[in-house]
Amino acid sequence: MSLLRIEDLRIALPKGGDRAFAVDGVSLHVDQGETLCVVGESGSGKSLTASAIVGLLPSRSLRVAGGRILFEGSDTLRMSSRELQDLRGGRVGFVFQDPLSSLNPLERIGKQVEEVLRQHRWTGDHRQRVLEMLSAVQLPSPESLVEAYPWQLSGGQRQRVMIATALATRPSLLVADEPTSALDVTTQAQILELLRDLTKQHGIALFLITHDFGVVARMADRVAVMKSGKLVEYGTRDAVLRTPREAYTRKLLDAVPPLRAGPARPAGEPVLKATGLTKSWVTRGSLFRPGRTVAALKNVSMSLGHGNTLAVVGESGSGKSTLARVLMCLTGADSGQADLVGINANYLGLRSRDLATVRRNIQLVFQDPYASLNPRRRIGAAVAQGPLAQGEKPGAVHARVAELLGKVQLDPSAADRYPNEFSGGQRQRIAIARALAMRPRVLIADEAVSALDVSVQAEILTLLKDIQRDEGLSMIFVTHDLRVAARMADQVIVMQSGCVVEQGAMQDVLTAPQHHYTAALIDAVPSLPSISVQQ
Known part of the structure; x- marks a missing residue:
């Protein structure tokens, strides 16, 4: 049985939108220890699909109009608010694109990582677990870092703190929504390697949202390509990258700039x-x-x-x-x-x-x-x-x-x-x-x-x-x-x-x-x- 199975998910847009459904009939699954990369342009429904897993859709403007989301056999769409609260940050960890907006600028790093342990009633020494997680994500001097504030860290360090927080309760599934798109290439490479090593080491499934097929080639076991709320292509990494069936997938692949320069134009004055x-x-x-x-x-x-x-x-x-x-x-x-x-x-x-x-x-x-x-x-x-x-x-x-x-x-x-x-x-x-x-x-x-x-x-x-x-x-x-x-x-x-x-x-x-x-x-x-x- 798959760890996560999404079946015919439909998320309705308010009346007057450019289409009836933000997510329209999406079905996919993620197995234990597997990395699924979900790819598509802005507005394709990637992030909304991920948010729906743990009930994070904006309730006043978007609603689930059909389908099921089965996590460890239970339909999260039918869970109570308390059950969803236990799920978020507990069995399902989230890493968002902008860590600075996810971290409280007035709280020290150690307290923010510890908060998820308190929320999910972690048994054991909280401070020791915080230091252990900051070390696991390769942050320097964890004993000093717990006293720092988010604004005192670099972008890559803040993203490592978010990963440490998301993994602190040993979740079964980690959802990472464009976690590296705003980072420079060397920091991006470090974060991707860190995610890959930690998920493989602990058998955690990774639901990775990205628009970069270079990231897909480095990380994915399977790939789901979304366009305008629909799943247009779905398969193994090599099948999707080598022999894409859809013109839209080929368009996304062609849009990845090659690391190759053309001849320089003559230098003007x-x-x-x-x-x-x-x-x-x-x-x-x-x-x-x-x-x-x-x-x-x-x-x-x-x-x-x-x-x-x-x-x-x-x-x-x-x-x-x-x-x-x-x-x-x-x-x-x-x-x-x-x-x-x-x-x-x-x-x-x-x-x-x-x-x-x-x-x-x-x-x-x-x-x-x-x-x-x-x-x-x-x-x-x-x-x-x-x-x-x-x-x-x-x-x-x-x-x-x-x-x-x-x-x-x-x-x-x-x-x-x-x-x-x-x-x-x-x-x-x-x-x-x-x-x-x-x-x-x-x-x-x-x-x-x-x-x-x-x-x-x-x-x-x-x-x-x-x-x-x-x-x-x-x-x-x-x-x-x-x-x-x-x-x-x-x-x-x-x-x-x-x-x-x-x-x-x-x-x-x-x-x-x-x-x-x-x-x-x-x-x-x-x-x-x-x-x-x-x-």
């Missing part, structure tokens, strides 16, 4: 140069903890040619985003120089009111478009805001807004809608249109596709390349994903702990890395090893 950039962050001390200085940039130099793309790659904390913010004058540098060639020499020394020309010529696209768009402002007004602030005539600006929405493949009528009415990929298109409205010479994309599904990611990357060709843009592409860098960039700089450890043509760096850190980043990239997809 420099449009942006920086030399000797240095920036340190100073954290305030307290009665019990001394302050410390963290060097975010250490003598960083770079040059961007006209019409070229420069990738900036590295792990979290390597200084990539700090470099982008310094170049955009959103963060001041301690020393160094940046030149917008032909317009401003060493513009880093300018006062805020003198930076209008620089900010017209350098625009930034952030990682999270929803956070960078005002939820109360219609998107047409958001795109028009910059040019209007620069004194352009309203009639010309509104015509430009309609043109740009068409350029990013949105209907011009979308100008009257609000950000919450769009998908993540559509919001990123809006953010790109807003940046282009200023007619910049340089576009900086800071992890602009890292949180998107692979198929949406592929669309955005293609869109950016088309716009670069049409508008004559030069681009700086900040990313932790070397596959994305390989697809976009002519040149690359690799950063570690604030330093540039390697730079050169993208193709040369990928094929013959000179620094061991670059080689480690390349080795950590999730790929489709030994899988040859047959069309």
Whole structure:
């Protein structure tokens, strides 16, 4: 008998939705000690299927309209609230995508891991079990870490804490919902290896939700592919990856960027140069903890040619985003120089009111478009805001807004809608249109596709390349994903702990890395090893 069996599950959407069912007739199973990867784009029903297992659906907007969910032979859809409470975190552990939103910022790590032991009446020494679990997920100095707060940990460390919490009660099933999509490649590789080792070691079944077929190739025993609430393909890992039956599965596989760079375009005349950039962050001390200085940039130099793309790659904390913010004058540098060639020499020394020309010529696209768009402002007004602030005539600006929405493949009528009415990929298109409205010479994309599904990611990357060709843009592409860098960039700089450890043509760096850190980043990239997809 399967540990988990989902039979003909239907989850109804409220009236007026784009379809009747968010999940429509899904049937699948997970056996003891097995890893099932559930794959699909945003809105495919992956996370709702997982939430329904333990009754975590938002009751006012979504309801189960049919089917059964059998866990260890009992139908969870018929369980009482108390029974479901005992199930959650007890026999079924959950690891969510964003650990920071799942952890209480005001509670110490040790107390938060211990809470699940108290909730499920764990017999034994709670503190010893907490230390044991923090050691099991390979966190350093567990005795000290139990006294730390979530905001004092890195993203990878917070995700390890979530895994320790989920496994503390020795569950039979672990549900992991996109646990690595926002992590850099080396941290992602560590978390995936940790999940694989712990589940195999303790015979735990893993229900892993992901949009990355590289992760599937590394982790899965079986694969379920979902689209628009339906299960469209289901089988063993090798069967699905080698001989996919559905065009949709082939589309998702084709969207995984290969770790292969094309020939670099000839380098144009420099449009942006920086030399000797240095920036340190100073954290305030307290009665019990001394302050410390963290060097975010250490003598960083770079040059961007006209019409070229420069990738900036590295792990979290390597200084990539700090470099982008310094170049955009959103963060001041301690020393160094940046030149917008032909317009401003060493513009880093300018006062805020003198930076209008620089900010017209350098625009930034952030990682999270929803956070960078005002939820109360219609998107047409958001795109028009910059040019209007620069004194352009309203009639010309509104015509430009309609043109740009068409350029990013949105209907011009979308100008009257609000950000919450769009998908993540559509919001990123809006953010790109807003940046282009200023007619910049340089576009900086800071992890602009890292949180998107692979198929949406592929669309955005293609869109950016088309716009670069049409508008004559030069681009700086900040990313932790070397596959994305390989697809976009002519040149690359690799950063570690604030330093540039390697730079050169993208193709040369990928094929013959000179620094061991670059080689480690390349080795950590999730790929489709030994899988040859047959069309």
